[in-house]
Amino acid sequence: MQQPIFALIDCNNFFVSCERLFRPDLEGRPVVVLSSNDGCVVSRSNEAKAIGVPMAAPVFKHRDRFRQHGVVQFSANFELYGDLSERITRVLTSITPRTEVYSVDESFLDLSQLEIDDYHAWGRAVRERLLREVGIPVSIGIAPTKTLAKLASEYAKTEPALGGVLDLFSQTAEVRNNYLLKTPIKEIWGIGWRLAPKLKADGIFTALDVAQMRPRHAAQLMGVHGRQLVAELGGQSCHPLQPFGKVRQTVMNGRMFGEDTDEFSVIESAIASLTARAAYSLRHEGLLARSAVVSLSTNRFKPGYQRQQQAISFVTPTADTGQITAQLVQAVQSDFNQYEQYHRANILLFDLVGEQSFQTDLFGDANLEQSNSAHDRLEAFDAINSRYGKRTIRFAAEDLSKAWQPKYQLRSPRYTTNWQELPIARILKR
């Protein structure tokens, strides 16, 4: 088996870059994209980083700074970002099918089967092509392991002299070690805020220190991940390319409400809507759930924070929106307290099985006819929505109330996925 050669293609400030694609007037200005309810900063342009807006900053703490520097704000427009992400994936898979879509803005490619003389030049060409065909700038790191490719892409992003590409694969061990030496541990993929102080207490400060740890020692401090981390930083690959993605284990859907509520009908409406989305994901991927959890909570930043949670399991695995909603609403009702101000609802579907392979319960045969008719009904339901637009038909419970819906006051048009919101070009005669 040939050694893999990984390229990590990482979109620069992805959400902000998507917004700028349709607003070229925002080039050079500080821009941020905000999470649901316009609560936190989730993407920042370089100019926004430069004036000191931290990642995940709560917006209300930075209002003054935003005003002072004329920071342009957008509510997250995931439909737009998802569509542009797919366009990038299409280009990358045309380069090689050995592509793993790691997240909405990152993909790993295995280059070991391609004939490439000069990896840096290859990276530059891919970068140019994505800029030309999709319009999104990327950074590219190339290395013998995913962890090193990730590290390389960070330098490709921040050191302009590299032209957006860092090839650590073709470098000598000495050059590679120099990069490891100047990388603080918290920048390493897999070391977060809990492990970093623990390692520092042990005298480990740089990626090179980690690479030189005894594997046993690393395992003691960080569990099995530690051992893998030492190997990966040393150039020995532990995380193979997963071109077909990982099999999904759960479907989660949760929202903070636009405003807090003590009305059960509002909560019922939220659960119905969250379930509709989650169950659709199941059907879309040909999956059924055997179990679910639903939880309600009050605002965790207010005194008296409460969280209640109920688990249910289904007699027969299901992706039926109506059935799941009914059971979740019933479960939540038992603990509902009319004197609480609820702030958030979450649902989690798990114990997933493929719809082909699921085993019926003891009474499966008796239910078969019923379950087939439910299946046909949902198929028609999804077909209508796919043809005429999302939520063209929906369950009545979803519309009991809109009070829970998050606010997206600053959302840009869905330029590429909604006919009503296409950009309009005007040609001026002169």
Added chain:
DNA sequence: TCTGGGGTCCTAGGACCC
């Protein structure tokens, strides 16, 4: 007043069994 959403994997500890 205002603090995101959606995931994965590992581990420690309890319950239960022989």
Added chain:
DNA sequence: TCTGGGGTCCTAGGACCC
């Protein structure tokens, strides 16, 4: 009834990622 070792399964929580 108590004692001890060792195995399995389940669950809650921790840690990480984007």
